[in-house]
Amino acid sequence: HGCGEVLVIKDKRKEDLTAVKNKMNGFLQSPFGILTGEPHYLEIKPRVFAEEMLPNDSKFSTSLVDYKFYCFYGKPECVLVCYDRKGLNAQKVIYDMAWQKREDYTHAHNQTYPEIPKPYNWDKMLKACSILGLSFPFVRIDFYETQKRCYFGEMTFTPASGRSTAESKDYLKYLGSKININQIKEQTNRQSS
Template sequence: MSFDARVMLSRRLRFLPHRAFAIMHHALFQGEISTLRKPRTYAQLLAKKNLGEQSELVHITADKYRVREHVADRIGAEHLIPLVQVVERVEDLDLEAPQQPYVVKGTHGCDMTILVPHPAAADHAKIRSAVARWLGTDFFRHGWRERPYEGLTPRAVVEEMIGDGTGAPNDYKFFVFHGEPAMVVVDQNRFVAHTSTMLHPDWVPFRIAGRFAQAEALPEKPACYDRMLEIARTFGKDFTFARIDLYDVDGHVYFGEITHNPGGGLVRLRPRAFDRALGNLWRHGTPIPEKFIDRASATR
């Protein structure tokens, strides 16, 4: 069954009770049946975590608007992408004001992003239509039942577009377990020819695969990489697991988001043994075995 077919089938199963939906959703995308009562792998642990009640801090940090105050308190407002506007009603959205490239985002879920590199040529009606749809969507109920988004106020924000103003900059996603980064995923050309390169924190590739192709060449390590690791630890220490997304623009670190259920359970890591290795890291703190780390490639 194709990925798109699994997505369509999972959407049709959203009438099921929460646990039943989680089990079926996991089976569709991970290719295994699990009750999720005794999770062992990373994917199982993520699904089990998503079934439970979430702390107030999880809800705050999952909200792409409310998290801004948390970020400013923890690492300083200079790491926030400049905010142009926040609205709860599409009627209040002022698309005439931004003169520079900007980004429109929904704050209460994922896959709600519009890049506007040329404001003068922007299709305002199309943007407003998308934002109206976002604001009318309960992402918990109509998405993948992701508990961190449950009860969030639907909002949209307009932010300045960081980087060169023509597209999304590289996105550095830190998978943090018990406060320590264990994997860095570098997303490049996200809205054009998306690649997703999975690296050990030592900046060497893992011998694994996910949903998207990896870049042909090893991405260049950001000049501010050590600061990125420090920030990932600062936010990650509050949770058993979280993904901390950051950007590097001319040596300055910008905060992206904190994600508590990466990929919504849709991404299957291969080989399966690596999924188990991440599970052992999560449960016991066991280091990822060297057999999954391609250190030789870093010297080629």
């Protein structure tokens, strides 16, 4: 229920748990789907969950690296790699499925980007995308990798609330052209029959 509403707690004995609960209650009260123009979130019951903090073992990033696959009917088109994350801000670069850095796909393509090694679990990530994304015209499927293990992050249907600035305008148009509206209509008609 939210985006970026994360509290990192390394030792709960040193935390003011009342303040933590108050902050979480504040997160739960915000009408997230309204604030972001994503009404599909309004039907999801707000919840708080805790998860184990994954260690960052990357040699090129100050934070855990996020691999965000843009998938069309289970076929990944590209991967947005987010690194050096500080809160909601991160450095971002796009790779194609041959693991070629595509600075021309990236909004700030005059910027220089580090050479990022292909993830150890690349094939596992691609296979998971093909299974998880198969039913959807478009979905972004996110993974993390640490200590040679792959972790699922999330699936999102409206990345950046539809206001992404990571990709170039031309590349966003190209990605939009990958969605076959007629195929969606046919699938919807079959499901309602």
